[in-house]
Amino acid sequence: MHPQQPTTFAVAVALLLAALIPAGFTRPLAAGVLGYENRQIPKQVALIVEDRRVIASNTRLGRMDPVLLEADEVIETTAEAEAVLLVITNHRLLGYGPVIGWRMLAREPGEPVESVVAADFAAFVTTGARYLNFNAANGIWAAEARSSR
Numbered sequence: 001m002h003p004q005q006p007t008t009f010a011v012a013v014a015l016l017l018a019a020l021i022p023a024g025f026t027r028p029l030a031a032g033v034l035g036y037e038n039r040q041i042p043k044q045v046a047l048i049v050e051d052r053r054v055i056a057s058n059t060r061l062g063r064m065d066p067v068l069l070e071a072d073e074v075i076e077t078t079a080e081a082e083a084v085l086l087v088i089t090n091h092r093l094l095g096y097g098p099v100i101g102w103r104m105l106a107r108e109p110g111e112p113v114e115s116v117v118a119a120d121f122a123a124f125v126t127t128g129a130r131y132l133n134f135n136a137a138n139g140i141w142a143a144e145a146r147s148s149r
Contacts, residue, residue, distance in 0.1 A: 041082040041120050044098040049075065054087050060098040067094060067102050079118035084136035086123040088113055095123055097136030105132065105141040 048055040048064075054075070056065040060083075069075070070091060079086040085096035093105045112128040125132040131144045 044083045045080070045085050045096060047078055047080050047085045047087070047096075049078065049087075054078075054094070056085055056096045056102065058098050065096070065101055077113060077116055079116045079123055081118040081120055081123070083121045084118050084123050084134065086116060086118055086125070086134065088116065088125065093125065093132065093134075093141070095134035095136060095139070095141065097121065097139055100136070100139035103134070103139045103141060105134075105143070 044058065044060040046057040046059075048057055053066050053068045055067075058065060067087075069089065073089045073091050075087060075089050077088045083098055085094075087094040087096075088107075090107070092107050095103045095105070097103075108127075108129055111130070113125060114128065115124075115126045117124045121136040123134040123136070125134075127146075129146055131146060133142050134140070135142075
């Protein structure tokens with residue numbers, strides 16, 4: 001029996017692996033090759049809080065984007081990261097992304113806020129009733145009801 005000749009595909013895969021493994025590509029290719037790890041996001045937004053409004057200072061697009069607060073609206077907490085702003089009032093949650101602007105999500109009556117975290121383009125909020133996240137790149141709020149404890 002004669003040994004089979006390797007296919008062109010098998011030779012290409014072997015050459016690719018021979019080149020990548022010594023170069024340190026032993027982690028999943030998507031993470032290293034596509035640049036998803038150790039990504040540095042430049043500071044693009046800053047929050048300015050005034051008496052009856054909040055302003056997003058947007059250095060990415062070189063503008064200021066204000067939101068007026070309602071007469072009985074009170075800011076409870078804020079969070080800020082490189083590319084996301086979050087303002088939580090007694091009435092609503094306001095998320096801001098440098099390209100999409102302000103996006104609002106109504107707050108449930110009496111809903112207590114337990115934790116707030118902002119990083120990169122994302123904001124995460126835990127309330128007594130829900131888990132919430134905001135994606136500042138596309139302006140989408142997501143909510144999931146918490147199970148009863």
